[in-house]
Amino acid sequence: MIIVVDPEKKTKIPFSRGILTRSITSTGVDVGIAYSIAAEIVKELEKKNVKVITKDEIRRITYEKLLEHGLKDAAKKYLFWHELRRLKYPMIILLGGATGVGKSTLATELAFRLGIRTVIGTDTVREVMRKIISKDLLPAIHTSSFLAWRELRNLPKDVDPLIYGFESQVRYVTVGVNAVVERSYKEGFNTIIEGIHLVPGYVNLNDRSFMYLITVKNSESLEARFHERARYSLRPAEYYVKNIDNILRIQDYLIEKAKEYGIPIIENVELEKSINAIMSHLMEEIPKRLKEKGIKLSI
C-alpha cells in the first residue's frame, strides 16, 4: 500500500485512486480518462516500489502526466484548483434560474468536480419555512413560485401579478437563503446553493460568492426537461408544462435582473459546456478577487 503524507498538516492516508481520479476530473477531463491516468500513475509508483509519497509529489507527477497526454488546459486547471485548496479559499457558488432549467443537476456535478460537500436547494429552505409559518400567515410560500400570485389579495393595480407574486415568495425565502450564505461565509464552508429564489438584488453577495443565472433556450427544451425529470422524480411533468409560459416569463424577469446586476448568464444546453463555463469564469474571477486582497496565486 502507498501512504500519502502531508508534512505540513501531519496527515498520513492510504493512496486512493478514486481521490486522484476526482481531482483530475475537476479539470473537465472525462472521468474514464481521469481514471486511466490515475491508474497509470499508481502503476508507475508501484513499479518503483514507492511506499510513501507527499501530496506535492503527487501533484507534480499528475501535472506532468496530464501534459504527457497532451491535456495542457487540464494541467493548468489542475494546478489552479489545488492551489486554491492550499490557500483555503472557501467559495459560495449560487445557481439561480427558473424551474426545471437544470440548477440542481449542475450543482451536483459542480460539487463533485470541486470536491464541495455542501449543496443546498432554496426549495429546502422554503420547505423549512413552510413548517414554521402556516399557510394562513404566509400563503405566498405555500405554493410554487410561479403560482404565488394566486395566493395574494389586493395586488397593486400597476404590477404584473405573476412577477409580484414571485417576488413576494422570493422576498420571504431569501431571509432563510441569506442566513445560509452568512453561515457559510462565517464558517468558511465551500457551499453551493441552487434554486429559483436566488434572484440578483435579493440575495446578499460577498467577496467569496459567485452567482450565475442558468437559463434554457426555449419552451421546447424546458418541456423536455420536465418530462426527463418526471422519469426519476415524483414531480409530474404535466404540472410544470401547464405553467410553462409563466415559468418562462419568470426566466425573462430573471435575465433582466441578471443583466442589471452583472450576473453571468449560462444557457444550459449541454451539461459539460455549462460546467466548463462556470469553472472557467471562476478561474478568471478568483485570481482578481485574491489580488484585491494582495494574494497572488503561485501558478
Ligand SMILES: Nc1ncnc2c1ncn2[C@@H]1O[C@H](COP(=O)(O)OP(=O)(O)O)[C@@H](O)[C@H]1O
Ligand atoms: N444540460 C442539460 N441537458 C439536458 N438535460 C438536462 C441538462 N441539465 C439538466 N437536465 C435535465 O433536466 C431536468 C431538470 O433538471 P433539474 O436539475 O432538476 O432542474 P432545476 O433544479 O433547475 O429545477 C433533469 O431531469 C435533468 O436531468
Ligand SMILES: O=C(O)[C@@H](COP(=O)(O)O)OP(=O)(O)O
Ligand atoms: O416553486 C418552484 O418554482 C419550484 C422550484 O423548484 P425547482 O424546479 O427550481 O427545483 O418548486 P416546486 O413548487 O416545483 O416544488
